[in-house]
Amino acid sequence: MTEQLPLVTVVIASYNHAPYIEQCILSVVQQTYPHIELLVVDDGSTDDSVARIEQLQREHGFELRVQQNKGLTHTLNEAIARAKGSLIAPFGSDDIMVSERIAKQVAYMQDKPEVGICAGNIELIDSDGQLFPEPRQRRDIAFRRLDFDDVFMERKPYPPAPTLLFRKEALEQVGGFDPQIRLEDLLIELKITHAGYYIDCLGEVLAQYRKHDSNSSKNTPFMVESILRTYALFKDHPQYEFVRTRFLSSMFLKCSNRDRDYAKQLLRQIPFRSWNKKTWRGLGRLLFSPLERN
Incomplete structure (x- = not known):
């Protein structure tokens, strides 16, 4: 059988x-x-x-x-x-x-x-x-x-x-x-x-x-770099810039009160014209929220 x-x-x-x-x-x-x-x-x-x-x-x-x-x-x-x-x-x-x-x-x-x-x-x-x-x-x-x-x-x-x-x-x-x-x-x-x-x-x-401490998803810079390089392979797609900056805004929000130095690096990669609600929320956290400890 x-x-x-x-x-x-x-x-x-x-x-x-x-x-x-x-x-x-x-x-x-x-x-x-x-x-x-x-x-x-x-x-x-x-x-x-x-x-x-x-x-x-x-x-x-x-x-x-x-x-x-x-x-x-x-x-x-x-x-x-x-x-x-x-x-x-x-x-x-x-x-x-x-x-x-x-x-x-x-x-x-x-x-x-x-x-x-x-x-x-x-x-x-x-x-x-x-x-x-x-x-x-x-x-x-x-x-x-x-x-x-x-x-x-x-x-x-x-x-x-x-x-x-x-x-x-x-x-x-x-x-x-x-x-x-x-x-x-x-x-x-x-x-x-x-x-x-x-x-x-x-x-x-x-x-x-x-889910545990050694999951690769815990390494945010590694994950962000890999995903940005993946998206870049399809940069001819008409929505490439939108997809890229939306992802960066999501990661900026995630890092804004956890790793402020890295969050600032992400923010510099998002053109002001592409800021969305997550970008603004992340900026608020970056400026006014206490730093979270992992």
Whole structure:
């Protein structure tokens, strides 16, 4: 029976997530979908991640490669090049899959060749694996289909990274992930939708996203630089300047009473004619609100 089902390759790039990696891998090997290839790559961890992964490998028989640190995008591209699956699920080594996640996504994508990426909703968990209190616990968002403009202009909620399932042919068509931009999710979504595919987001929880101090989203300058470089690749879009300055205003508001020096750097990049309500709110915080301590 499994020979008739598409093979799904799950790629876990592990990096210093020893407290979480076992739960992550077990959530993959315990999927209800029977036809999964699991590739685990440890990308130069300095904690005891490798020892924990090796113990699980002895029990479950997945492929493990251990390498010096290359970065996430290089690691993903190399794993995808040797993947046997026609569907690819890159998965964070600190997150957890819902047990029926892969089965539901494969069933949905079977007769929809126009869908290059299938996604879903997430629950938020903390470093101990506990659900965040309501209303932050769950992202309950209805089904939505996104094209390029939906993603570029943020007209609909973004697909959460821990739920992305790609057609391998779509990844290959756009040349995979860009090693020059380390925050990979937005760019690959733009590249695939720009190539004519859709992103369909199912209106149900498919994964648990772990929020902790080492999330890349906590590093605001890194995130801002990566997203601005991503947008710049599409600077010919008629709404490029609007999208760029709207993003800068949002980040300025976020940083205005947390990191004032960086907030001022962001403000200098926003032409006065492009100021919006968030810019003015951020300016008020910058001038009059007490500094928050993280």
